[in-house]
Amino acid sequence: MSDQTPLSELLVVDQIETFIGQFHILEGVSVRVPKGSITVMLGRNGAGKTTTLKSIIGLTPPREGKIIFDGMEIQGKQAFNIANLGIGYVPENRAIFRALSVQENLKLAERRKGDFARSADFIFDLFPDLKRLYKLPGNHLSGGQQQMLAVARALVPENKLLLIDEPSEGLAPILIQQMMEAIRKLSKTTTILLVEQNFIIASQLAERYTIIDDGKTVQEGLMKDLVEDTDLIHHYLGASIKTRKELEMEHASEN
Amino acid sequence: MHPKIRKILIAIVIAAALVAAVVGVYSYAGQRAFISTLFSGLTLGSLFFMVAAGLTLIFGLMDVLNFAHGSMFMLGAYIGWQFYTNPTFIFGMAPFLLAFGAGVLVAPIIKPYLIAWNISEKWQKALPKIAYLLALAALVFAFVGFDILSVADTAMVAATTTTVGNPLAEISAQEALGRFWLRPLFMFISGLLIAVASSKPGDKTQFAPKEPIGKKLLLPAALLVLTAASTLVRESAPVSILLMNGNLRFALSILLAVAFGFIFGAVVEIALIRPLYVRPTFILLMTLGLSYVIRELVQYLWDPLTYQMSRPPLFAQPGKASGVVEWLQKGSSTMDIYGATVPTYRLFIIALGIAMFILVVFVMTKTRLGMIIRAGVQDPQMVEAMGINVKAVFTLVFAMGVGLAALGGIGAAPFLPVQPLMGDTYQTQGLITVVIGGMGSYIGAFVGAMILGMARAFGDYFALKLSLSPAIAEASTVIIMVIVLLTRPQGLFGKKE
Numbered sequence: 001m002s003d004q005t006p007l008s009e010l011l012v013v014d015q016i017e018t019f020i021g022q023f024h025i026l027e028g029v030s031v032r033v034p035k036g037s038i039t040v041m042l043g044r045n046g047a048g049k050t051t052t053l054k055s056i057i058g059l060t061p062p063r064e065g066k067i068i069f070d071g072m073e074i075q076g077k078q079a080f081n082i083a084n085l086g087i088g089y090v091p092e093n094r095a096i097f098r099a100l101s102v103q104e105n106l107k108l109a110e111r112r113k114g115d116f117a118r119s120a121d122f123i124f125d126l127f128p129d130l131k132r133l134y135k136l137p138g139n140h141l142s143g144g145q146q147q148m149l150a151v152a153r154a155l156v157p158e159n160k161l162l163l164i165d166e167p168s169e170g171l172a173p174i175l176i177q178q179m180m181e182a183i184r185k186l187s188k189t190t191t192i193l194l195v196e197q198n199f200i201i202a203s204q205l206a207e208r209y210t211i212i213d214d215g216k217t218v219q220e221g222l223m224k225d226l227v228e229d230t231d232l233i234h235h236y237l238g239a240s241i242k243t244r245k246e247l248e249m250e251h252a253s254e255n
Numbered sequence: 256m257h258p259k260i261r262k263i264l265i266a267i268v269i270a271a272a273l274v275a276a277v278v279g280v281y282s283y284a285g286q287r288a289f290i291s292t293l294f295s296g297l298t299l300g301s302l303f304f305m306v307a308a309g310l311t312l313i314f315g316l317m318d319v320l321n322f323a324h325g326s327m328f329m330l331g332a333y334i335g336w337q338f339y340t341n342p343t344f345i346f347g348m349a350p351f352l353l354a355f356g357a358g359v360l361v362a363p364i365i366k367p368y369l370i371a372w373n374i375s376e377k378w379q380k381a382l383p384k385i386a387y388l389l390a391l392a393a394l395v396f397a398f399v400g401f402d403i404l405s406v407a408d409t410a411m412v413a414a415t416t417t418t419v420g421n422p423l424a425e426i427s428a429q430e431a432l433g434r435f436w437l438r439p440l441f442m443f444i445s446g447l448l449i450a451v452a453s454s455k456p457g458d459k460t461q462f463a464p465k466e467p468i469g470k471k472l473l474l475p476a477a478l479l480v481l482t483a484a485s486t487l488v489r490e491s492a493p494v495s496i497l498l499m500n501g502n503l504r505f506a507l508s509i510l511l512a513v514a515f516g517f518i519f520g521a522v523v524e525i526a527l528i529r530p531l532y533v534r535p536t537f538i539l540l541m542t543l544g545l546s547y548v549i550r551e552l553v554q555y556l557w558d559p560l561t562y563q564m565s566r567p568p569l570f571a572q573p574g575k576a577s578g579v580v581e582w583l584q585k586g587s588s589t590m591d592i593y594g595a596t597v598p599t600y601r602l603f604i605i606a607l608g609i610a611m612f613i614l615v616v617f618v619m620t621k622t623r624l625g626m627i628i629r630a631g632v633q634d635p636q637m638v639e640a641m642g643i644n645v646k647a648v649f650t651l652v653f654a655m656g657v658g659l660a661a662l663g664g665i666g667a668a669p670f671l672p673v674q675p676l677m678g679d680t681y682q683t684q685g686l687i688t689v690v691i692g693g694m695g696s697y698i699g700a701f702v703g704a705m706i707l708g709m710a711r712a713f714g715d716y717f718a719l720k721l722s723l724s725p726a727i728a729e730a731s732t733v734i735i736m737v738i739v740l741l742t743r744p745q746g747l748f749g750k751k752e
Contacts, residue, residue: 057640058640059636059639059640073459075460076459076460077460077461077462078462078639078644078646079636079639079640080639080640080641080642080643080644080645081462083639083640083641083642084642089637089640089641091637091640095634095636095637097629097630097633097634097637098633099629099630099632099633100626100629100630104626105630107623107626108623108626108627108630108638108641108643109641111642153641157642
C-alpha cells in the first residue's frame with residue numbers, strides 16, 4: 001500500500017462486517033476518507049460497495065467493526081442520527097420521492113429551517129435545469145434529472161461528507177460530463193466518498209481509491225498509482241473496467 | 256385509443272351515469288324523501304370517513320392494517336360519553352394515568368446519563384428486565400384494594416337533575432385521600448422504572464446528546480402538577496363539570512376523546528407495534544387481539560349493555576327550525592331543508608366529517624409532516640437517511656389515526672347506541688372504503704366513504720319502499736367494492752404497484 005504522511009481523516013471504516021438477512025455481505029471492509037478529497041470505491045458488481053455506503057449511513061448497520069466519522073464512533077447508531085451528524089447520501093436508485101415536487105424533494109432535505117434558502121443559489125448554479133423543473137412532480141423527471149435532484153438533495157443541509165453511489169449510471173455522455181463537473185466543484189467544499197463503476201470517470205475524479213472484492217477491502221492507495229498498475233486493475237476489476245490504453249483510446253474518440 | 260381520450264370518455268360516461276341516477280332517484284322518490292336520504296347518506300359517509308381516514312393513513316405509511324380501529328372508535332365513544340354523562344370514572348382514573356405518564360416522560364432527561372453508564376454486558380441485558388418487572392409490581396401495588404368496578408359503577412348511575420346543586424348527590428363517596436395518594440405515587444414510580452428500562456442503560460449505540468434539560472423537564476413537571484390537582488379534585492370536579500353548560504361539556508368530551516385516542520395510539524405503536532415491524536403478519540394478529548382486549552375491558556367496566564348518550568342541548572330541543580340561524584338560537588333537534596326534516600345532529604356530524612377532511616388535506620399537502628408522510632409511503636429508508644426520525648413519524652401518524660377514530664366515536668355517540676360492538680360495523684365499512692378509495696389515499700377515503708354512505712342510505716330507502724330485505728343496503732357496499740376491485744384493482748385513487 002502506498003501510504004504517506006498521516007492524513008486528517010474524516011471517515012474511517014475499520015474492518016466492518018455486515019449481514020443482510022442470512023447473507024454475510026461484507027466480511028471485512030476498510031475505507032479511509034481523508035478530509036477534503038474524493039475517494040472512490042472500486043470493485044466488481046456485487047462486491048459490496050453499495051452495502052458499504054449503506055453501512056456507513058446506518059441503513060444496514062454492521063455487526064462487527066468500527067466506523068469513525070469526525071472522531072466519533074457511529075456504527076450501530078440509527079440512520080437519522082448518523083445523517084444529522086453531517087452526512088449526505090445519494091443512493092444508487094436515486095430514491096426521488098415521486099409524490100413530491102422537485103421543490104418538496106429539496107425542502108424535505110432541510111435539517112433546519114432555512115437550509116434550502118441558504119443553499120438554493122449554490123444548487124441552481126450547479127444544476128440550472130432544476131430551476132426549470134422546480135414545480136414538476138418527482139415522477140415526471142428523466143433519469144438524468146432524477147440524478148441531479150438526488151445529488152442536489154444531499155446539498156441542501158450543510159454536510160461534511162457526501163456518499164454518492166454510481167452518479168453516472170444510466171446517464172447520457174453529456175450529462176455524465178455535467179455530473180463530473182458538479183462533483184469536482186463540490187469536492188472543493190466537502191469530502192466525497194464515491195462508488196463508480198466507470199473507471200474513466202473514477203480515475204479522473206478521485207485522488208484515492210479503495211478496491212473491494214468479495215466483501216473485503218483488498219487494496220487502497222492513490223489513484224495516480226493505480227492508473228499505472230494494469231495488472232492490479234485486471235486482477236480485481238477484470239472486465240468491469242478498461243486498461244489505461246483502452247481508456248486513452250476511448251477518450252480520444254470521445255473528444 | 257389514446258389513453259387520455261379514453262380517460263376523458265370514461266369520466267364522461269361515469270358522470271352521465273351519476274347524473275342519470277340522481278335524476279332518476281330524485282323523480283322517483285320526490286324532493287322530500289330524496290333530500291332526507293341524501294343527508295342520511297352524507298352522515299353515514301362522514302362517519303365512515305372518520306374511521307377510514309385513520310386506517311388509510313396508517314396503512315399507506317406503515318403497511319399496518321389496524322384491526323383494532325373499530326375498538327378504538329368505540330373507546331373514543333365511551334370516553335366521551337363517560338365525560339359527558341358522568342365524569343366520575345374519568346376523574347377517578349386521571350391521577351393514575353397522569354402520574355404514570357409523568358414517570359415515563361422522565362426518560363428523555365435520564366437517557367443521556369443512563370446510556371453513558373459503564374456497566375458490564377450482563378447487566379446491560381438484565382437491568383431493563385429487572386426494571387420492567389419492578390414497574391409491573393409497582394403497577395399492581397398502585398391498584399391493590401382499589402375497587403375500580405365501583406368507580407365505574409358509580410359512573411353508570413346517571414347524573415340526576417333532581418338534587419339541585421349536586422347532580423351526583425346519590426353517589427357514594429370515594430376512598431379517603433389519606434390512603435389514595437399512595438396510588439399515584441406508585442404509578443409514578445412504575446412509570447419511572449419503565450423510563451429507566453426503555454433508556455437501555457449502558458448501551459453505547461444509543462444516541463442522546465446531553466442537552467439542557469429545562470425544556471424536557473416541562474412536560475413531566477406539568478403532568479405531576481396535574482396529577483396532584485386531579486387527586487385533590489377527584490370528587491368535586493365531576494360535579495362542577497356536570498353543572499357546566501351542556502354544549503361546552505360536549506366540546507370538552509370531544510377534545511378529551513381525541514386526546515385520549517391520540518395518546519392511546521402512541522402508546523400502542525411504541526409498546527406493541529414497534530417491536531413487530533419485522534413480522535408484519537404478527538402485527539395484524541396483534542391488532543386483532545388488541546381489539547378483543549379493549550372490548551372485554553369495556554365490558555368488564557361497564558357491563559355488556561347498551562347506553563344511549565343524550566344529545567347536547569344544541570341539538571336537543573323538540574321542534575323544527577326553518578334555518579341554521581333558528582336552529583343555533585333555539586337548539587332545535589330538527590331542521591327544515593327544502594321540505595325535508597333533517598335531524599340537526601346529523602348536520603353536525605357532516606360538518607365534522609368535512610372539517611376533518613379539510614384538515615387532513617391541509618396537513619398532507621401544506622405541512623412538513625405531510626411531506627414526510629408522502630415521501631415515507633414510498634421509501635421510509637431514504638427519508639431516514641436524510642436525517643428524519645421515521646420511527647417517531649410512524650408513532651405520530653398512528654396516534655393521529657387513532658385520534659381520528661376516537662373523534663368519530665364520540666361524534667357518533669349521541670347518534671348511535673353506545674355499546675362494546677358499536678365500532679365493528681364501522682371498521683368493516685371503513686376497510687371497504689379504503690379498498691374502494693385506494694389504499695393509502697386520503698382523497699380516496701373521502702370519496703369512497705361518501706359513495707358507501709350514499710349506497711347505504713339509498714339502499715335502505717329502496718329496501719323500505721320496495722319491501723325488500725334491508726340486507727340489500729349492507730350488501731350494496733360489498734357489491735360496489737367487488738365492482739371497483741374488478742375494474743380498478745388499485746382502488747379509485749390508488750396508485751398502481
